[in-house]
Amino acid sequence: MGATLRAVRALVLLAGFYLLGVVLLALLAGIDWLLYRYAPASVAVKLYIVSALLAIPVVRGLFMLRTPKDEEMAGLPVTEADEPELWRTVRELADRVGTRAPARIVLTADVNAAVSEDARLLGLLPGPRRLYLGVPLMLGLTQAQLRSVLAHELGHYANSDTRLAVLTVRGRAQVLRTIAHFEERADNTAARERARQEKKNAKAEARGKETQEVDEGRAGITYRAMAKIYIAYAKLYFRATLSVSRRQEYAADTAAARIAGRDATASALREIPVLDAAFGFYMGGYATLGSEAGLLPPRGEVFGGFGRMLTARQLELATLRTELATEPSSPYDSHPPIADRVHRIESLPADGRAEEAQGAALALLAAPERTLAALEDTVLTDEVRRFSRAGDWPELLAGAMAAGLASLNTPLHRALAFYTKDAPTLPALLKLIEDGQLWQLARRLPLSDQASAAEGRAFREFVRPALHDSLSSMALAELSARALLSWEFSWERAAVPHLPPAPDGTPTDLDAAVGAAVADIPDTAPLRALLTHHI
Amino acid sequence: MIIIWVVLALVGLPLLALGLYFLKAIVQGAVEGWREGSEESTEYELPAEAAALGLLPPERQNKDSSAPLPAGLAAAITAAKAGDWQPTAALFDETVAARAWERRTSACERLADVAAEDDAWLLAWETARPDDPGAALVRARSTVFLAWNIRGGKRAKYTTGEQFEGFHRVLARSREEHARAAALAPEGDPSPYVGEIWTALGLGYPHAEMDRLWKEITDRAPHHYEAHFSALQYWCKKWRGSEQLARDFAARAAAQAPLGSLMTAFPLIAHFEHDESDSADADRTPEVRALVDAALADAAAADPSHPRLPEVRHLLAYYLCLQDRDEAALEQFRLVDGYVGALPWRYKGDPAGEFCRLRDLSVANVVAASG
Numbered sequence: 001m002g003a004t005l006r007a008v009r010a011l012v013l014l015a016g017f018y019l020l021g022v023v024l025l026a027l028l029a030g031i032d033w034l035l036y037r038y039a040p041a042s043v044a045v046k047l048y049i050v051s052a053l054l055a056i057p058v059v060r061g062l063f064m065l066r067t068p069k070d071e072e073m074a075g076l077p078v079t080e081a082d083e084p085e086l087w088r089t090v091r092e093l094a095d096r097v098g099t100r101a102p103a104r105i106v107l108t109a110d111v112n113a114a115v116s117e118d119a120r121l122l123g124l125l126p127g128p129r130r131l132y133l134g135v136p137l138m139l140g141l142t143q144a145q146l147r148s149v150l151a152h153e154l155g156h157y158a159n160s161d162t163r164l165a166v167l168t169v170r171g172r173a174q175v176l177r178t179i180a181h182f183e184e185r186a187d188n189t190a191a192r193e194r195a196r197q198e199k200k201n202a203k204a205e206a207r208g209k210e211t212q213e214v215d216e217g218r219a220g221i222t223y224r225a226m227a228k229i230y231i232a233y234a235k236l237y238f239r240a241t242l243s244v245s246r247r248q249e250y251a252a253d254t255a256a257a258r259i260a261g262r263d264a265t266a267s268a269l270r271e272i273p274v275l276d277a278a279f280g281f282y283m284g285g286y287a288t289l290g291s292e293a294g295l296l297p298p299r300g301e302v303f304g305g306f307g308r309m310l311t312a313r314q315l316e317l318a319t320l321r322t323e324l325a326t327e328p329s330s331p332y333d334s335h336p337p338i339a340d341r342v343h344r345i346e347s348l349p350a351d352g353r354a355e356e357a358q359g360a361a362l363a364l365l366a367a368p369e370r371t372l373a374a375l376e377d378t379v380l381t382d383e384v385r386r387f388s389r390a391g392d393w394p395e396l397l398a399g400a401m402a403a404g405l406a407s408l409n410t411p412l413h414r415a416l417a418f419y420t421k422d423a424p425t426l427p428a429l430l431k432l433i434e435d436g437q438l439w440q441l442a443r444r445l446p447l448s449d450q451a452s453a454a455e456g457r458a459f460r461e462f463v464r465p466a467l468h469d470s471l472s473s474m475a476l477a478e479l480s481a482r483a484l485l486s487w488e489f490s491w492e493r494a495a496v497p498h499l500p501p502a503p504d505g506t507p508t509d510l511d512a513a514v515g516a517a518v519a520d521i522p523d524t525a526p527l528r529a530l531l532t533h534h535i
Numbered sequence: 536m537i538i539i540w541v542v543l544a545l546v547g548l549p550l551l552a553l554g555l556y557f558l559k560a561i562v563q564g565a566v567e568g569w570r571e572g573s574e575e576s577t578e579y580e581l582p583a584e585a586a587a588l589g590l591l592p593p594e595r596q597n598k599d600s601s602a603p604l605p606a607g608l609a610a611a612i613t614a615a616k617a618g619d620w621q622p623t624a625a626l627f628d629e630t631v632a633a634r635a636w637e638r639r640t641s642a643c644e645r646l647a648d649v650a651a652e653d654d655a656w657l658l659a660w661e662t663a664r665p666d667d668p669g670a671a672l673v674r675a676r677s678t679v680f681l682a683w684n685i686r687g688g689k690r691a692k693y694t695t696g697e698q699f700e701g702f703h704r705v706l707a708r709s710r711e712e713h714a715r716a717a718a719l720a721p722e723g724d725p726s727p728y729v730g731e732i733w734t735a736l737g738l739g740y741p742h743a744e745m746d747r748l749w750k751e752i753t754d755r756a757p758h759h760y761e762a763h764f765s766a767l768q769y770w771c772k773k774w775r776g777s778e779q780l781a782r783d784f785a786a787r788a789a790a791q792a793p794l795g796s797l798m799t800a801f802p803l804i805a806h807f808e809h810d811e812s813d814s815a816d817a818d819r820t821p822e823v824r825a826l827v828d829a830a831l832a833d834a835a836a837a838d839p840s841h842p843r844l845p846e847v848r849h850l851l852a853y854y855l856c857l858q859d860r861d862e863a864a865l866e867q868f869r870l871v872d873g874y875v876g877a878l879p880w881r882y883k884g885d886p887a888g889e890f891c892r893l894r895d896l897s898v899a900n901v902v903a904a905s906g
Contacts, residue, residue: 448697450687456653458684461701521658 013237017175020233021062024226028055054226057181073132075108076371076378083371086364090131093150096259099157102129107371109303109379110134111276113146115153129157135375138361139307140275144353145268146361148260155252175234179227186223246336250344257345261353266345269338274320278313282306290396293403296387297396300373302380305393307362312491394489401487401495405477412470415444426474426531433522442467460520467518471527475510478531502530579888582895584902588865590872590894593887601877602845608642615649620660620670627669631721639672640726640761641842647673647730651680668719675712676730682706682737706737717751725755725762732765736774745769758796760843763788767801771808778809789829795836799829800847803854807879818857827854831863845870849877856893861900868894 028051035044080087086105094101102115112134118127131153138146257265286309287302289295297305310317324339335341362368377385390396416424419441420432432441442463443452451462476497479485488496499508513526581592604612607629611622623646630639650657650673657677660670686702687694713734716727728751735745745766752762770776770784785801792798803826810817817823834847848867855864871877872894880886 448695450695450698454685457651457681461681461685461705462697465700465704520654 009240013240017178017233017237018062020229021058024058024229025055025062028058053185054223057178057185057223057226060178060181073106073108074379075106075132076375077104077106078371083364083366085366086133089147089364090150093147093259094154097151097154097158097255099154100129102131104128104130106130106132107375108132108134109136109375111137111140111272111279113137113149113153115157117157135303135362135372136279136306137272137275138364139303140278140310141268141271141361142264142357143359143361143364144260144264144357145271146364147357148256148265148268149272151259152252152256152265155255156248158255175230175237179230179234183224183227186227189223249335249341253341253345254348257348257351261356262345262348262351263354264356266342269342269345270321270324273324273338274317275310277320278310278317279306282309286393290387290390290400290403291384292407293400294387295396295399295403296384296389298389298392299376300369301393302372302376304369304372309491316492394487397487397489397495401485401497402480405473405480405485408473408477410470410473411445411466412474415441419444426478429471429474430517430524430528433517433524436522438467438518438522439463457520464518468514471517472510472514475514475527475531499530579891581891582898585895585898588869588898590869590898593885593891596873596875596887596890598886599876600874601849602871602874604645605638605842608645611642612645612649615646615656616653618656618659620656620663623656623673624660624664624667624669627667627672631668631724634723636723636725636756636759637761637842639724640729640759643672643676643726643730644761647676648680650674650677651684666719668716668721668724671712671716671719672726672730675709675716675727676733678705678709678712679730679733679737682709703738706734709734710738723755725752725759728752728755729759729762729765732762732769736765736769739775742775745775758788758792758798760797760800760841763798763801764804764843767804767808771805773808778805781805781808794833795838797830797833797837797841797843797847799826799833800850802826803830803850804878807850815857818854819859823854824858827851827858827860831855845874846877849875850879852897853879853893856897859900861897861904864897865894865901868897 032048032051035047039047078086083105090105091101112132114132115129116132117129131150133150137149141149253265253269260268282305286305287297290297296302324337324342365371390399412429413424416429416432419437420428422428432438439460442459445463445466447463451459454462476485479499484500486498488498490496499510501507508530510530513530516523516525517527579593581590607622607626611626614620614622623642626642627639630636630642654674654677657670657673660667661674664670682702682705685705686698691699710731713727713731716730720727728748731748732745734740735748740748749766752759752766756762767781767785767788768774770781772778772781776784782802782805785805788801789799803823806818806823806826830847830851834844834851837844837847848871852864852867852871855861855867875881875886875890880890883889
């Protein structure tokens with residue numbers, strides 16, 4: 001298919017989207033007219049309102065002729081004066097790719113690099129370009145790899161036939177956005193319905209009546225039906241344009257390999273999914289560790305710590321790199337599976353550039369430390385920025401753990417509160433175990449069907465893991481409250497609690513003590529001893 | 536006006552279709568219910584010839600056992616269920632004195648099953664006699680049963696992660712408990728190792744580990760029936776081995792054993808475990824007839840009080856019946872009638888029904904031949 005034909009198809013598909021909107025509106029208007037003519041006024045008025053509500057997202061879809069001036073993603077815009085080396089690199093790459101360099105560079109806080117263009121008149125007239133560059137990406141890539149990623153992104157603008165690809169991209173975005181509007185409305189309607197029913201239930205409960213299951217089933221169903229029509233169109237659209245977008249990705253990869261070197265391009269492709277997964281893990285396990293306790297890592301470390309973690313976990317990452325996704329990440333993803341792309345690049349002839357630019361990509365920044373700190377100011381919300389800063393990572397860990405243990409609420413806490421109608425404390429639990437009521441208490445834990453059907457020994461085995469975990473946490477909380485617990489911080493492993501040794505100097509075995517307390521014949525003596533040793 | 540009709544048709548037709556669909560479902564349900572009801576009326580009726588021989592209908596067949604339990608064992612089970620461990624302890628001590636390992640493992644299997652449900656009596660026994668080898672043995676085996684109770688009998692697809700996790704956690708404990716039972720066992724007692732085969736089967740011990748276990752057993756008791764039965768299960772295709780490994784194991788056991796040891800049952804069991812054909816042709820070959828002949832001679836020469844002899848008789852009755860040797864089959868059926876807790880019936884959905892069906896076929900053929 002020639003470039004012209006592809007362009008025509010892109011135009012037809014986009015036109016089809018607008019046609020769909022017009023037809024739907026005509027249909028709604030037609031129904032309204034029928035109602036006006038033949039239905040009693042009381043019914044008609046109600047249905048007018050419904051059709052008007054349904055029309056809103058359709059109209060919105062129609063009039064979003066241009067992609068909204070995309071809100072610039074949250075990030076740190078850097079001028080040429082700020083980052084001369086980065087700008088020079090980007091300019092040089094754009095030049096070698098054979099396209100215009102971006103007018104703005106914005107540093108972001110994700111594992112991503114993207115070039116966007118505010119094209120005008122359906123993408124027929126060029127507009128200013130913006131490069132989004134994730135600092136976490138720079139923390140994980142070498143300079144050669146980063147050059148390859150940037151060359152790929154710029155490469156999308158180099159192929160002359162991709163001017164009209166903007167049309168395709170626009171169409172995709174348009175259809176997806178309209179679907180999103182409908183679903184958002186459906187969700188809102190469902191949420192309102194849910195709130196209404198829950199309120200009703202709360203009233204019924206207050207009066208001591210049986211409450212009904214909350215059912216949001218029907219609410220929002222009309223919106224979802226409309227969304228389905230658009231989803232059907234979207235599927236057609238994506239199928240028709242997929243091969244083109246895939247070809248564009250391969251072409252951009254080839255351009256990247258030519259400019260940045262074959263090996264750097266292949267290894268960057270392998271690296272990005274790994275960095276993405278690692279960054280998710282880092283944000284959950286390290287950066288936001290203190291969020292419950294209102295604690296932030298030291299200044300510059302919110303994203304800077306990612307680099308430390310990557311260094312410490314090299315071995316783990318090496319194994320991840322060898323596993324490539326062979327499936328596209330979603331059926332709507334325009335990118336071919338990573339495995340395909342890597343194989344295509346790796347089958348190119350060797351270019352002898354494997355040793356080029358092995359330095360860290362972060363070195364392209366004039367003052368990485370300062371940039372990491374400034375990035376925090378732009379991407380963290382005001383609320384988060386008001387958190388207090390920990391002096392260092394171990395302090396952050398200790399603070400987070402102490403706060404977490406102080407507000408501990410395990411399933412066992414809830415079961416105990418329910419069973420005793422009293423505050424769920426460790427002394428109360430130990431007393432109850434000593435009174436031989438542990439297994440009756442365990443019946444109040446959240447149980448699977450199999451566990452609640454089990455009796456005697458089998459039941460005890462089903463609940464033992466939950467009892468063990470909860471009781472361990474309660475014991476740790478007790479020690480933590482008495483400031484007897486220390487935590488070992490590590491970039492490589494999960495945090496480890498350290499208990500003070502027993503008075504005779506032997507290491508404390510919390511697991512064994514807890515195990516005895518939840519044994520078939522529970523014995524709380526070791527756990528009591530462990531707790532009282534340290535008063 | 537025509538518009539109204541169009542709208543009405545648009546609304547009405549789907550409703551009508553829905554109504555018809557429900558009507559169809561109701562009629563189908565009613566028909567099925569009626570059919571089921573009519574099936575119930577064709578209930579099993581004990582043929583007069585079988586009744587004349589004193590044979591029992593399915594509802595009077597005991598599904599939990601292959602034969603009446605020895606009085607001592609039955610009493611021990613009753614006492615254990617009532618919380619009294621003393622008779623069990625006495626029984627286990629007695630098997631050591633008599634060096635009756637076959638009875639020891641058989642009693643262990645029964646009492647461990649009781650302890651897997653409720654082990655209060657076992658705990659009392661352990662407290663009273665901390666290093667009792669019998670208690671250690673029952674403890675380990677009961678943990679194996681407990682693991683299976685947690686896992687449930689359903690296929691992997693219908694078993695939850697929680698069940699599998701519990702199964703492996705508990706079964707791993709049974710390994711340590713078997714090691715302890717082996718350390719406490721009286722000299723020459725293979726029982727802890729026999730029990731450990733079921734741990735091996737569940738945890739998937741490597742073959743090398745199984746062979747090590749097997750040497751411990753055969754050094755102590757070369758022709759122990761339950762050991763061979765358990766190990767054969769391990770070597771079966773459905774567990775940790777293959778058809779070839781299972782058949783070789785069974786053939787070796789039968790070839791080396793003296794007459795009366797009942798080891799000739801295992802080639803038949805290996806055949807039974809791996810026979811996937813739908814017809815009885817595979818059970819009528821000269822080879823299988825020869826296996827049955829060997830097992831018949833073995834059973835005839837065995838000690839009549841061998842605790843596993845009834846199991847072999849059940850198997851013989853089944854194959855003799857399939858081979859149209861009804862006279863011989865009936866002889867075995869009569870010896871075990873009243874109990875169906877054995878292979879091959881145990882594997883069937885309705886063990887008692889299947890037992891009675893084949894037994895009655897043999898009875899009818901014998902009567903027809905003589906009449």
